[in-house]
Amino acid sequence: MLPPKPLLFHSSSTTQHHPSFVGFLIILILLFPTLTNADCHHEDQDSLLSFATNFSNLNWSAAIDCCSWGGISCDDKGYRVVGLSIPERGLRGAIPSSLQNLSSLSFLNLSHNFLTGPLPDGLFSSFKNLHTVDLSYNRLSGGLPDTLPSTLRFLNFSSNQFNGIIQTASLQSLQSLITLNISNNSFTGSIPPSICSTSPALVILDFSLNDFSGDIPQGFGACSKLEVFSLGFNSLTGKIPTDINGVLSLRQLSLPGNFLMGEISESIANLTNLRSLVMFGNMLSGSIPRNIGKLSLLEKLELHINRFNGTLPLSLMNCTKLKLLNLRVNSLGGRLSDLDFSNLSQLSIVDLGENQFSGVLPKTLLSCRSLTAIRMATNKLEGEIPPDILELPSLSFLSLSNNTFKNITQALNTLSSHKKLTTLILSLNFYQ
Template sequence: MGNETDRQALLDFKNGINQDPFQIMTSWNDSVHHCNWIGITCNPFNGRFQGDIPQEFGRLLRLKHLNLSYNSFTGNIPSNLTHCTELTVFALGHNYLTGGFPAWIGNFSSLSIIVLALNSFQGRIPQEIGRLSRLEMFQIYGNQFSGTIPASIYNISTISYFSVTQNRLHGELPQDIGFNFPNLEVFAGGVNNFTGLIPVSLSNVSGLGLIDFAENKLTGTVPTGLGSLTGLYRINFNDNKLGTGKKGDLDFLNFLTNCTNLEFLGLARNFFGGELPDSVANLSTKLKRLKLGSNLMHGNLPVGIGNLVNLTLLGLEKNFYTGSIPDDIGKLQNLVELHFTGNELSGLIPASLGNLTSLTRLHLESNKLQGNIPSEIRNCRSLIELNFSDNNLTGIVPKEVMSLSSLSVVLNMAKNALFGSLPTEVGRLINLKELDVSENKLSDNIPSSLSSCLSLERLDMHSNLLQGQIPKTLEALRGLEEIDLSHNNLSGKIPRFFVNFSTLRKLDLSFNNFEGELWNEGIFANSSVISVMGNDKLCGGAPNFHLPACSKSTTHSSKTQVVRVIIPVTVSAIFILFICFFSVWYVLRKSKKQKLEASFSQNFRLYNSYQKIFQLTDGFSEDNLIGSGSFGSVYKGVLNENGVSGATVAVKVLNLEQKRATKSFMAECGVLKSTRHRNLLKIISACSSVDRQGNEFKCLVYLFMINGNLDEWLHPTHRAAYQMRSLGICERLTIAIDVASALDYLHTYYHTPIVHCDLKPSNILLDEDLTAHVGDFGLAKFLLKGSENPKRCPMSSELKGSIGYIPPEYGSGCEVSSLGDAYSFGIVLLEIEMSRDKQEQSPQERGHNCDTFRSYQYG
């Protein structure tokens, strides 16, 4: 607590004290900082209480407000609290409390707020709650309460906030609830087992803003009367059993056009039938997320859907829509996700999709779309997922699509009628994990430029007309887990480099024209991983492949090659033995790291919710706090899901009260979502959500760097265990080269040059091998192509960066260019040089050190 708000709060507390016999508060004035006032301790970290809630609270007979939320309390609610009969606020949310809902709370006649959310309470909700005639907030979501909601609660007319989401409750919602809760503003009960109809009487609650009963078993339809509630901003009935599958199910949408504040409408995964009415185009222009997927809707998509200009997500997947995609879809320029998967849409893919420059996920698979893939897709430079598979598309694969280096999750064009060669521009997909062009009519050779796609984990090109040999350059793709080249016209020998692909779980080379002896080592010793059937000219290999034995000529040729190899191998034996130990050690460490990163990749989506992040950091425990600053706090977390138990990550939680915190979050996501380089800090996940009190919450999850940051090594104050030694000359040089490699990638090889703008030792993280990783891209800038002169800003503009690392040129105009990073890099190199303990170096070594770093600084 070190800000002005804390100081004012302390002064207000002082003003409320009538007697101060020991004159403790005489120092509480402006003569000294409030952190130095007697009795005050300022702690920059988030304090969290642990253990049981003390029974002594029960002695506070006149206590009115009890708020112990957002701590780490465990155990039951203490029984002594029964004496606190004057309580008006009873808030214990966001802890680890267990036990049942105490019935004696019904004796607190003045109680207006109950918050027990996000704990581990269980059992039934007591009938005695109905006695609380002044209750306004009833918040018990995120527990394990079971049974039905007591009918007595529905008699409390003062309730305005009612949330029982994510429990094990069942039963029907009272049809007269709208008359019993006239002041209701929030009505939420999602992720339970509620049945029956949505109460029609809710239309009488004029102040209702949120109704969310997703993931239940509600039946019937949505009452048309909800359209009279002009204050509604969220309606969520995803994952229920609403609708009959027939015409008229969606008539209520005609009335929702009156809800001018509506931002979220969720009706996905129900049984709504009929056509989507044209009135959907007249819904609130504030609407951001429209989810209608996985229903029984049919007919054409409304032409006016382009009126919903603020949509960020449009989900119409897995229905029976026909006709073409409306051209005015291109008006939705704020759209981030577009899902049309699994319909019967036909016609051309509209070129207007190229206007959706914010789009990150475009899913058009499993339809009947025809014609060419529009080259205008090249304008969607934020795409990370693109799926056109299982359609009737023809023509060549546009090189413009293959140039979208932002694609990092999947590019799938399988099951179409695309022909011609795969463009060499495929090598620009350096961040892509999955490429699927199978079941087309692609011909010619596999482009050798594929070797640049170093992030590839799955490559599927089966059932095409590909020919020629497998390029030797593909040896670089050591991260591949699945390769399917079956059912083509490939020929030549199967490359030996596949032997060393230790991460491969599937290699299908069947039904081609490969020839020669099959290898019998590495992954080729496992027939469950390899498939080579249908290659009649192959021989040898492991017995499980059932291939014919190789002829004598082949064997003789093999023996001759062996003799030729033995001589140089024998000569080099001593050298090989010398490096053997180091090689084995390095491979094992690298393999371990690759497996860990693969596990992280598989669990990406597991850590993009507040609840998961909360569990990951043990409730943001102070024991897991690594550090904090103006940006927020960084916590250490341990993964415990799907094979990555015990793996450590770092969670950067942003302080959104700080100026530019949200922009910093967006900038860092913008850079890290698609960049891939061994010397950039790897992001595992990002979370933009709300916390358990409904406040905005944003964080980033990274790989944990066990050796801290470079600043801690160069300028040690409190040396950690890993800092018992200084960096040697080789380690310093390697770190400098690592940072230079990262900057070279950002400035030169990424499709849109990126300037870090805050390069300094504390933003350079070191892993267990002291490999450097550049992080913290909160101030990063993209240098857009086509601008001859960088944008300049007046001298009054706020300087962005850290004192000591900001280039002098910024003082005369804030010019953003890669030269700024070059200057900062020079300063970092100078720190690396100057911080080295001179007593540990010989005069010759010191001279070599300086010369080396001068060449990097000025070269």
């Protein structure tokens, strides 16, 4: 019996190839599917499977390429895991240390779960490309890690139970940081004074709802790109640092619920991009800046529960985009009718209660058709409650108590026909 003929391949020129070349082609053909559909890195998959054993509701299967698992994203080659995003999955318990084996991770989002306990030691030490970390809305505790990746741009630890002092060394490497949100925790000590010198690209800085104390340090003027600056509801004292008024990019300045003293500088008018100025619940004094009207984009002004005096600056009427004006519980005075509210067409809520305003209720205020709530209680207003109130179609709350209005019968007849009004407070008026 003759031996079988060797398998030959022919090109277009019918040239025969050596059998070893044939074997090489066969190997390439067998390998080709593997090269084009490579599974994710075995160490990444093992790390994720170890991670998943701690949580019963992660249905990841070793029989499937981990790049296809829910919440997992891989690089362009479909090989290394670069993203882990599993918010709102009901995860309970501690963060497993196996997470740090995902050395190519660049995006991490475990927010809105029920994770507890401190972060694993050295959690961030192996990440060389990590730019986003969101662990917000969990129950994590302990201090801020001593070492954070220098590649971080977005860091959100808000709404947890983290505590301790923020060490300057923890932030020194974060030169690319854009967002830092550690609000609603239990951090103590002073605000790090060098944060803007180490992270000059910051856009959002939120330290609110913690237990920080001491003065707000100078130095925030170095954050030339800062848009949101929030230190509210801490135990901060001293004066508002004036260098913050040089951050022309600011859109929100929020310092409520502290023990700040002194005046608001006239230089605050430099912040022409400001949309929200919130400083209620402090011990601020002096007059409201005369040139506040230069903040033409202002939508929210909340200075209530302070010690401001003097009159309302006429320039305030230039803030034509104003939607919320709350100045109650101060010592402001003057005739309200001297102010022309007619330009404030977007005004929805105005609260000037518990001050010393006098005169009649301004008719120009009643031309603000977007009003939903008016509080003028506990002032020195007099005269009549005008029937023009009926021309405020969305008004649902009206409090004029503790003044000296006199037309009770007419007022009640008028107001009883208002279709949207649900809350009406007229007590301590209508004497004799």
